Amino acid sequence: MIRSKSVAKLRRTSAPLDTSCNKDSIVLPKPTDWHGRSVYAALKARKTVRSILDKKISLQTLSNLLWAACGTNRKAGPFGGAGITAASASNSQEIEVYAATEDGVYLYESGAHRLVLAAKGDLRPMAIGRGQRSWGSKAPVRLVYVVNIGKFDTAGYQEPGLYDPETQKAYYYVDAGMIAENVYLFAASLGLASWFHNCDKATVARHLNLPATKRPLFGQTIGHPGKE
Numbered sequence: 001m002i003r004s005k006s007v008a009k010l011r012r013t014s015a016p017l018d019t020s021c022n023k024d025s026i027v028l029p030k031p032t033d034w035h036g037r038s039v040y041a042a043l044k045a046r047k048t049v050r051s052i053l054d055k056k057i058s059l060q061t062l063s064n065l066l067w068a069a070c071g072t073n074r075k076a077g078p079f080g081g082a083g084i085t086a087a088s089a090s091n092s093q094e095i096e097v098y099a100a101t102e103d104g105v106y107l108y109e110s111g112a113h114r115l116v117l118a119a120k121g122d123l124r125p126m127a128i129g130r131g132q133r134s135w136g137s138k139a140p141v142r143l144v145y146v147v148n149i150g151k152f153d154t155a156g157y158q159e160p161g162l163y164d165p166e167t168q169k170a171y172y173y174v175d176a177g178m179i180a181e182n183v184y185l186f187a188a189s190l191g192l193a194s195w196f197h198n199c200d201k202a203t204v205a206r207h208l209n210l211p212a213t214k215r216p217l218f219g220q221t222i223g224h225p226g227k228e
C-alpha cells in the first residue's frame with residue numbers, strides 16, 4: 001500500500017505537465033523525496049502495465065522520474081565524473097534518455113537536470129515496436145533510450161572492452177536496463193504504470209536526426225494506470 005499521505009501529495013502536486021509552449025529547454029524542478037513505497041514494497045509491486053491513461057503527470061513527477069532514471073546523485077562520482085542513479089560501464093553514462101510528450105521530444109541532461117527540445121511534434125506512436133503503435137501512445141511520457149557510442153571515448157576508466165563491438169554492445173544494453181529498472185521501481189513506488197518495450201529504431205533515429213554514433217535501443221512508457 002502507498003501511504004495515504006503520499007497519494008494525497010501526488011494528487012496535490014499533479015499540476016499537469018505542460019510542454020505545449022515548445023520551449024527549447026525546460027529547467028526541471030529539483031527532485032524531491034516522493035515518499036512512495038519502500039524498496040521492498042516497490043519490488044513486490046513492480047510489473048509491466050500496458051494500459052496507461054491519457055492523463056498528464058506533473059512536472060515535479062516528471063522531474064522525479066528522470067532523476068530516478070539516471071539523475072545526478074553525487075557530484076564526485078567514479079573516475080572523475082559525476083555519479084548518477086544508474087550504474088554504467090566505466091561510468092561512461094552512454095545512455096541518453098529522451099522524453100517523448102504530446103508536443104515534442106526532449107533530451108534529458110542529468111547534469112543541469114533539464115530537458116532540451118530535440119524534435120517538435122508527437123513522436124510517442126513511433127517510439128514503440130510497429131505492431132504496438134496504437135498502444136499507450138497517449139500516455140503522458142514515453143522515454144526513449146539511445147546509446148551514444150561516442151561517450152565510451154570519454155569514459156573515466158579506459159579499458160579494451162569499451163572498443164570491442166561485442167563487449168560494447170553488452171555494456172550499453174546492460175546500462176539501458178539499469179535505467180529501465182530504476183524507472184520500473186520509481187513507477188511502482190508511486191502506483192504509476194510503467195512499460196518497457198521495443199521502439200521503431202529507424203523511424204526514431206530519422207525524426208531525431210541522430211548521427212550514426214547514436215542508436216535508439218528501447219522505449220518505456222509511464223503514466224497513470226488504466227483498466228487492464
Ligand SMILES: Cc1cc2nc3c(=O)[nH]c(=O)nc-3n(C[C@H](O)[C@H](O)[C@H](O)COP(=O)(O)O)c2cc1C
Pocket residue numbers: 046047048049050129132196197198199
Ligand atoms: C528486453 C525487453 C524487451 C521488451 N519488449 C517489449 C515489447 O516490445 N512489447 C511489450 O509489450 N513488452 C515488452 N517487454 C516487456 C515484457 O514482455 C515483460 O517485461 C515480461 O512479459 C515480464 O512481465 P513483467 O514486466 O510484468 O514482469 C520487453 C521487456 C524486455 C526486458
